[in-house]
Amino acid sequence: MIIQPIIKGAVAKTAHPYGCQQAVLEQIQQAQSSHWQTSQFKKVLVLGASSGFGLASRIALTFGGALADSIGVSFERGPNQDKQLTGTAGWYNNIYFRQYAEEKRLIAKNFIGDAFSDDIRQQVIDYIKSDFGGSVDLVVYSLASGIRPDPETGTVFRSAIKTIDKPYSGYVLNLESDSLEQTLLPVASQQEIQDTVKVMGGEDWQDWLTLLADAGVLAKGCQTIAYSYMGPKITHPIYHQGTLGKAKDHLHQTAEQMNQQLNQSINGQAKIAVCKALVTKASIYIPGFSPYMMALFKIMKQAGNHESCIEHMMRLFGNKIAQPLSKNCLIRMDDWELDLAIQNKVAQLLPLINSNNFKEIADYSAIKKDFMQLNGFEFNSIDYEEDIDLSSLKNMHL
Ligand code: NAI
Ligand code: NA
Numbered sequence: 001m002i003i004q005p006i007i008k009g010a011v012a013k014t015a016h017p018y019g020c021q022q023a024v025l026e027q028i029q030q031a032q033s034s035h036w037q038t039s040q041f042k043k044v045l046v047l048g049a050s051s052g053f054g055l056a057s058r059i060a061l062t063f064g065g066a067l068a069d070s071i072g073v074s075f076e077r078g079p080n081q082d083k084q085l086t087g088t089a090g091w092y093n094n095i096y097f098r099q100y101a102e103e104k105r106l107i108a109k110n111f112i113g114d115a116f117s118d119d120i121r122q123q124v125i126d127y128i129k130s131d132f133g134g135s136v137d138l139v140v141y142s143l144a145s146g147i148r149p150d151p152e153t154g155t156v157f158r159s160a161i162k163t164i165d166k167p168y169s170g171y172v173l174n175l176e177s178d179s180l181e182q183t184l185l186p187v188a189s190q191q192e193i194q195d196t197v198k199v200m201g202g203e204d205w206q207d208w209l210t211l212l213a214d215a216g217v218l219a220k221g222c223q224t225i226a227y228s229y230m231g232p233k234i235t236h237p238i239y240h241q242g243t244l245g246k247a248k249d250h251l252h253q254t255a256e257q258m259n260q261q262l263n264q265s266i267n268g269q270a271k272i273a274v275c276k277a278l279v280t281k282a283s284i285y286i287p288g289f290s291p292y293m294m295a296l297f298k299i300m301k302q303a304g305n306h307e308s309c310i311e312h313m314m315r316l317f318g319n320k321i322a323q324p325l326s327k328n329c330l331i332r333m334d335d336w337e338l339d340l341a342i343q344n345k346v347a348q349l350l351p352l353i354n355s356n357n358f359k360e361i362a363d364y365s366a367i368k369k370d371f372m373q374l375n376g377f378e379f380n381s382i383d384y385e386e387d388i389d390l391s392s393l394k395n396m397h398l
Pocket of ligand 1: 047048049050051052053054073074075076090113114115116141142143144145227228229274275276277278279280281282283
């Protein structure tokens, strides 16, 4: 099969395995050459390890000096030859990450399945006990999901990306047709707000930590970190003051609670890294958000302080995470994004962006390229004409 990009709206339907390998390799090389070096953590569990911030965290911790062993949990799909499905990018990211880590004689165990399910939790705990030395010293929580099934009742909660006070009129990016389309973000119902908090808030994070603690697999001094976004005022109607922001508020409260508990029980810590806006499978999907990202990328690149996912995570684990924790448990990784000089320029540019000019006046090409590369496309070193045998890929072990 010759694998070509197929995009629907803001979702990629195909992924190129060798391009994904290249993406992982490039992140590894960046981690190895970064001037930040990570050394604190040696046994890491990453929930949401296959893409975006989770993958970058895992790479930073493994290849950025710490040489950590890692367990990754993610929800991904492998190739299916009969249906001519390539499999998801995260599927290949997991495989190639493991291969590169094993070349360094490090443990890189991948679990594929629903992180909300009891089954996966138990598998992870059993594995830590039997094959991982009995404990972990860092738990990274980097899940981004639209749904959360409740294992006990079977109810499925769905998150909604909506506003809270009044509808928001903005743009949704269509990466398939390279167009910016007018959209209206509706106001969420109380139920939708609650459900979004249920899916993307802190409850599941806390459940995981409770279970791991009860199983006795958290090392003394173990830390846990989850990722959040706040953003500047101009984005508040769609994010910070919308349904996602409510979920993040809950995540922040959970961090403060867990930080106290972990501190008392194992001298541990719970933290939130408030991160920069970056192109991932999850963020590109947020309606109304892409014009801001396009403007931000342009301005930060001009200023010379734009970071990629791996650069961002190297700065987190190589520098920021070791600094004294503030009372609210937040680590402000968004300091460069929210810099006044940056935001003043973004605020000037953003209102000028429309469907006709966004490719010229904002950094659309960077967003598009980042998105394509997330799925293994647009790497110069890859031969995209190569006929790839899906059945042989299927046999690669996780
Ligand atoms: P992503 O879509 O690249 O990664 C999500 C990960 O979760 C993937 O590994 C996926 O397989 C996994 N996952 C989803 N549902 C799962 C399930 N049921 N069971 C097991 N694994 C599952 O997204 P991204 O952007 O890396 O998001 C991670 C976190 O970072 C989220 O909390 C997000 O809000 C936060 N964040 C993202 C920012 C951005 O600009 N991308 C900015 C600030 C915070
Ligand atoms: Na992630």
